[in-house]
Amino acid sequence: xxxxxxxxxxxxxxxxxxxxxxxxxxxxxxxxxxxxxxxxxxxxxxxxxxxxxxxxxxxxxxxxxxxxxxxxxxxxxxxxxxxxxxxxxxxxxxxxxxxxxxxxxxxxxxxxxxxxxxxxxxxxxxxxxxxxxxxxxxxxxxxxxxxxxxxxxxxxxxxxxxxxxxxxxxxxxxxxxxxxxxxxxxxxxxxxxxxxxxxxxxxxxxxxxxxxxxxxxxxxxxxxxxxxxxxxxxxxxxxxxxxxxxxxxxxxxxxxxxxxxxxxxxxxxxxxxxxxxxxxxxxxxxxxxxxxxxxxxxxxxxxxxxxxxxxxxxxxxxxxxxxxxxxxxxxxxxxxxxxx
Amino acid sequence: xxxxxxxxxxxxxxxxxxxxxxxxxxxxxxxxxxxxxxxxxxxxxxxxxxxxxxxxxxxxxxxxxxxxxxxxxxxxxxxxxxxxxxxxxxxxxxxxxxxxxxxxxxxxxxxxxxxxxxxxxxxxxxxxxxxxxxxxxxxxxxxxxxxxxxxxxxxxxxxxxxxxxxxxxxxxxxxxxxxxxxxxxxxxxxxxxxxxxxxxxxxxxxxxxxxxxxxxxxxxxxxxxxxxxxxxxxxxxxxxxxxxxxxxxxxxxxxxxxxxxxxxxxxxxxxxxxxxxxxxxxxxxxxxxxxxxxxxxxxxxxxxxxxxxxxxxxxxxxxxxxxxxxxxxxxxxxxxxxxx
Numbered sequence: 001x002x003x004x005x006x007x008x009x010x011x012x013x014x015x016x017x018x019x020x021x022x023x024x025x026x027x028x029x030x031x032x033x034x035x036x037x038x039x040x041x042x043x044x045x046x047x048x049x050x051x052x053x054x055x056x057x058x059x060x061x062x063x064x065x066x067x068x069x070x071x072x073x074x075x076x077x078x079x080x081x082x083x084x085x086x087x088x089x090x091x092x093x094x095x096x097x098x099x100x101x102x103x104x105x106x107x108x109x110x111x112x113x114x115x116x117x118x119x120x121x122x123x124x125x126x127x128x129x130x131x132x133x134x135x136x137x138x139x140x141x142x143x144x145x146x147x148x149x150x151x152x153x154x155x156x157x158x159x160x161x162x163x164x165x166x167x168x169x170x171x172x173x174x175x176x177x178x179x180x181x182x183x184x185x186x187x188x189x190x191x192x193x194x195x196x197x198x199x200x201x202x203x204x205x206x207x208x209x210x211x212x213x214x215x216x217x218x219x220x221x222x223x224x225x226x227x228x229x230x231x232x233x234x235x236x237x238x239x240x241x242x243x244x245x246x247x248x249x250x251x252x253x254x255x256x257x258x259x260x261x262x263x264x265x266x267x268x269x270x271x272x273x274x275x276x277x278x279x280x281x282x283x284x285x286x287x288x289x290x291x292x293x294x295x296x297x298x299x300x301x302x303x304x305x306x307x308x309x310x311x312x313x314x315x316x317x318x319x320x321x322x323x324x325x326x327x328x329x330x331x332x333x334x335x336x337x338x339x340x
Numbered sequence: 341x342x343x344x345x346x347x348x349x350x351x352x353x354x355x356x357x358x359x360x361x362x363x364x365x366x367x368x369x370x371x372x373x374x375x376x377x378x379x380x381x382x383x384x385x386x387x388x389x390x391x392x393x394x395x396x397x398x399x400x401x402x403x404x405x406x407x408x409x410x411x412x413x414x415x416x417x418x419x420x421x422x423x424x425x426x427x428x429x430x431x432x433x434x435x436x437x438x439x440x441x442x443x444x445x446x447x448x449x450x451x452x453x454x455x456x457x458x459x460x461x462x463x464x465x466x467x468x469x470x471x472x473x474x475x476x477x478x479x480x481x482x483x484x485x486x487x488x489x490x491x492x493x494x495x496x497x498x499x500x501x502x503x504x505x506x507x508x509x510x511x512x513x514x515x516x517x518x519x520x521x522x523x524x525x526x527x528x529x530x531x532x533x534x535x536x537x538x539x540x541x542x543x544x545x546x547x548x549x550x551x552x553x554x555x556x557x558x559x560x561x562x563x564x565x566x567x568x569x570x571x572x573x574x575x576x577x578x579x580x581x582x583x584x585x586x587x588x589x590x591x592x593x594x595x596x597x598x599x600x601x602x603x604x605x606x607x608x609x610x611x612x613x614x615x616x617x618x619x620x621x622x623x624x625x626x627x628x629x630x631x632x633x634x635x636x637x638x639x640x641x642x643x644x645x646x647x648x649x650x651x652x653x654x655x656x657x658x659x660x661x662x663x664x665x666x667x668x669x670x671x672x673x674x675x676x677x678x679x680x
Contacts (some may be wrong), residue, residue, distance in 0.1 A: 140557060141484065141542040201541065201554055202481040204593035210545040217480060251590050252659070253544035319592070 001306040002332060005282055006111070007297040008265055009289045010035040012132070012167055012187045012238025014103075014257070015069070017041050021061045023316040024243045026195075027262040029067035031331060033286075033300035036238065036293075037069045039095055040104040044074030048087055055090070058285050066298040066336035072132065075109065081123035092293065093130040093165070098148075101136050101254060102212045103242065112151050114158045121159045130163040130185075130293060131155075135174070136213055145213045146173040156181040163292065168240045169191065170213040172223035178234050183294050187238025188228050190267055191258045191321060196221050207254040208319050211240065229275050231283035236292060239264045243318040260321045262307070263311055267322065269304050269329045298337060305332040341646040342672060345622055347637040348605055349629045350375040352472070352507055352527045352578025354443075354597070355409070357381050357394070361401045363656040366584045369407035370672060373626075373640035376472065376578065376633075377409045379435055380444040384414030384680045387429055395430070405636040406536035406676035408579040415449065417456050421463035432633065433470040433505070438488075441476050442596060443582065452491050454498045461499045470503040470525075470633060471495075475514070476553055482537075485553050486513040496521040508532065508580040510553040518574050525632050527578025528568050530607055531598045531661060536561050547594040548553065548659050551580070569615050571623035576632060579604045583658040598663045605607055607662065609644050609669045610676065637675060645672040 013028060013035040015021050037058065039045035040219050045054055051071050058069040070092035073079070084091065097108030109117075124131055135152055136144035152174075156164055166174050166186040177184055195215045200206050211214065227259055242257025243265065249255060260267070265285070272281040290297065309330035311322040353368060353375040355361050368375055377398065379385035385394055391411050398409040410432035413419070424431065437448030449457075464471055475492055476484035492514075496504055506514050506526040517524055535555045540546050549555065567575050581604065582597025589595060600607070605625070612621045630669065649670035651662040 140536070141538050169468075196480070200480050201550065204595060205545070205550040206549055206593060207545055207547065208592065210541065214541055217482075250592055252548065253546060255544060 001177055002303055003269060003278055003281070004301060004303045005265070007033040007300050008262065008285045008302065009033065009237065009297055010239045010241070011236050011260070011289050011293070012036055012038065012189070012240045013261070014038045014040070014240070014242040015058055017057065020243055021057060024259075024261065024318060025058060025061035026064070027315055028241070029062035030262070031063040031107055031265040031302060031334075033066060033295040034068035034070055034295065036093060037071055039072045039074040040097065040102075044104065045072070046074050046076060048090065051087070051090060064336075065338035066300045069085050070293070074107065075120070077120050077143070079120040079123065081126065082118055083128055084123050084129065090093045091129065092185060092295065093132050094124060094195050095132045095134070097134050098136060098138070101134055103136065105134070112154065112166060114154065115163060118158075121155070121162055121247075123239050125159055125161040128163075128294070130165050132167050134168075135166050141214055145171045145317060147167070148171045149177050152184060153181065156184050159183075165292075166237060168213060169224065169329060170216050171220045175223040175227055178227065178232065183308065185234045185236075187236055187240075187256070188224050189240045190260045190264045191215065191240060191265070192221065192224055193228055194267070208251045208321065208323070209258060210249075210254055210256055211242070211258045212256040225275070228284055229272065229277040231280035231288060233282070233283075233288055234292070234323060236289035237268070237285050245317050246295045246314060249319065258321050259315075263322055263325065263327060265302070266304065266309060266327050270327055273329075300337070301335040302331060303328045303333040323328060342643055343609060343618055343621070343627060344641060345605070346639050347373040348625045348642065349373065349577070349599070349637055350579045350581070350604065351504040351505075351576050351629050351633070352376055352378065352529070352580045353546065354378045354380070354580070354582040355398055356403075356583060357397065358365035360583055364599075364658060365398060365401035366404070367655055368581070369402035369404040370602070371605040371642060371674075372407035373406060373412055374379060374635065374637040376433060377411055378662045378666045379412045379414040380437065380510070382444050384444065384447060385412070386414050386416060388430065389428070391430060404676075405678035406640045408634070408638055410672065413445065413506055415460070415471070417449070419460040419463065421466065422470060424463050424467055428429075428550055431469065432475065432635065433472050434464060435472045436472070438476060440527075441474055441478065445474070452494065454494065454583070458498075461495070461502055465499055465501040468503075468634070470505050472505040472507050474508075475506050475629060481554055482556065482640055485509070489513045489517050492517055493521065493522060496524050499523075502654050505632075506577060507563065508553060509536050510556050515567055518567065518572065520616050523575075525574045527576055527580075529580045530597070530600045530604045533568055533611060534561075534607075547589045548661065548666050549598060549665070550589075550594055550596055551598045552596040565615070569612065569617040571628060573628055573635060574632070575623050575624070576629035577608070582678070585657050586654060586659050589659065598661050599655075602655055602660055603667060605642070606644065606649060606667050606669045606671065610667055613669075639669045641675040641676070642671060643673040644669045677678060
């Protein structure tokens with residue numbers, strides 16, 4: 001039994017920089033033809049020069065011209081039309097972080113004053129640049145995303161031509177917002193389709209499954225599964241894969257993030273097969289994203305077969321989801337063509 | 341500024357066995373005059389011989405005759421009146437674990453069939469032996485305790501003369517049950533009075549604050565604080581202090597338990613002072629427990645003064661709550677008398 005997927009895309013990816021980038025870049029480029037690359041470096045990506053230089057470092061690290069890094073800026077309300085237009089096709093989207101809400105987000109937005117944000121968000125609307133949002137308030141950890149839905153609604157109403165991507169949604173409330181606003185879209189991670197808080201903290205505590213937003217209730221996971229498995233046209237895959245060294249995860253203050261890049265595609269095939277929805281995976285993993293973002297990814301055709309794959313314990317010291325476990329599918333063949 | 345407390349009691353304590361017992365026993369005996377000692381060893385304590393031998397090992401480990409280990413059995417529905425009577429005053433209470441719900445609880449109760457439990461629980465009622473219960477279902481981690489309240493109610497109704505102690509309560513639902521049933525009592529830990537899930541998983545993940553039941557919502561903590569600070573007569577302190585080696589907490593599958601024994605009394609003084617309720621601490625830390633359990637603890641008089649104490653990084657490799665932090669009170673003087 002095999003399945004062939006064309007140009008898988010990861011619409012939310014943390015590639016980091018320096019040694020970590022070199023260590024894990026091919027974990028994405030091996031099975032994806034492109035990815036929306038998050039800008040939360042230290043310092044964050046906020047200029048054209050930084051963006052191009054980072055893109056070049058990524059391409060050097062993957063060494064794979066059939067993998068396209070779609071670059072993003074770290075949102076600031078001071079961005080204006082002229083500034084954003086100067087990026088041309090180098091800029092695919094802009095990522096908005098509420099201040100202090102996750103790794104390296106200290107310089108993010110405090111308060112969501114529409115008039116302060118208007119010049120930048122209207123410029124993005126005109127330029128067709130999607131706004132990718134980490135949607136959490138600073139409230140109680142299980143309520144943060146549901147509380148943020150009212151901010152999504154405020155933004156969606158005030159800027160009806162702005163494509164707003166609710167990133168890594170984890171709740172039924174965010175799923176519910178999808179269909180109420182034409183300009184709200186969403187990415188969903190692999191891990192939020194698979195786990196709940198029970199998997200993180202219901203038995204032993206599992207630091208490698210600790211992420212932001214934190215995994216929620218079964219009813220939330222079921223709502224996410226429903227729109228992913230049906231390949232809801234406003235939803236696409238975004239791994240939010242976030243590598244941290246093993247010692248930073250298994251420690252007194254464990255950093256947030258699940259590292260899924262190397263196994264995400266295979267685990268998604270397993271998941272969609274389990275639910276009898278393999279026929280919808282091409283849309284969830286690529287077609288929907290191509291339509292939402294208007295991108296043309298490199299042609300990368302991946303054939304997977306139903307044969308067991310043992311997941312490594314780590315990738316250069318970064319522990320992946322399913323470490324040391326077996327997945328029921330594996331990559332059989334890849335045909336690539338360059339984006340250059 | 342000083343406060344003097346008489347015979348502090350910890351009505352829910354894990355002392356473990358072997359090297360760990362030797363390592364941490366004095367962390368309790370230094371500032372408490374007695375403790376209800378949990379029986380979940382491997383294998384659990386289920387016979388008089390095991391109970392006496394364990395008590396002797398504890399006394400040897402503390403080397404402190406002003407500390408009384410109040411011994412418990414691991415509940416089994418097969419216990420009968422004759423068997424339980426044979427323990428005499430050596431047995432203070434019996435601990436019931438739902439099967440598999442926490443550390444070393446595999447042999448616990450599955451299902452709560454009243455008729456199966458009737459002989460043992462009626463024997464306990466006649467002998468005046470309290471039943472200490474870890475009240476969690478195997479449901480979703482945030483709902484487990486609230487779901488268990490109906491089982492508490494079933495037990496309390498079926499056995500009206502049985503003293504049932506709801507151990508380490510963590511929810512407003514358990515607090516609510518206290519006043520609806522005359523024979524329901526509760527212990528409350530230090531950590532459930534201080535933290536919520538936000539402290540465990542709202543920022544970085546904090547394995548040393550991971551426990552069962554998991555810390556809940558602010559509204560739950562507030563309900564616990566209310567009955568603790570007023571020293572509700574059916575509530576007493578039980579630390580549920582549970583030592584694990586540092587490597588077992590900072591690992592891929594972190595064991596549940598917060599180690600509070602060495603700092604619990606000091607942190608409670610700080611907490612009660614902060615809320616202007618220092619005058620109620622004697623009841624919460626000792627008087628209520630003496631009345632509920634009918635025990636006569638060794639006389640241990642502890643004077644604490646308002647001067648800073650730096651909490652050690654670890655006690656023989658076990659990391660305490662507030663490790664490396666400062667508490668605003670410290671022990672000034674202790675007067676002991678023997679229980680022999």
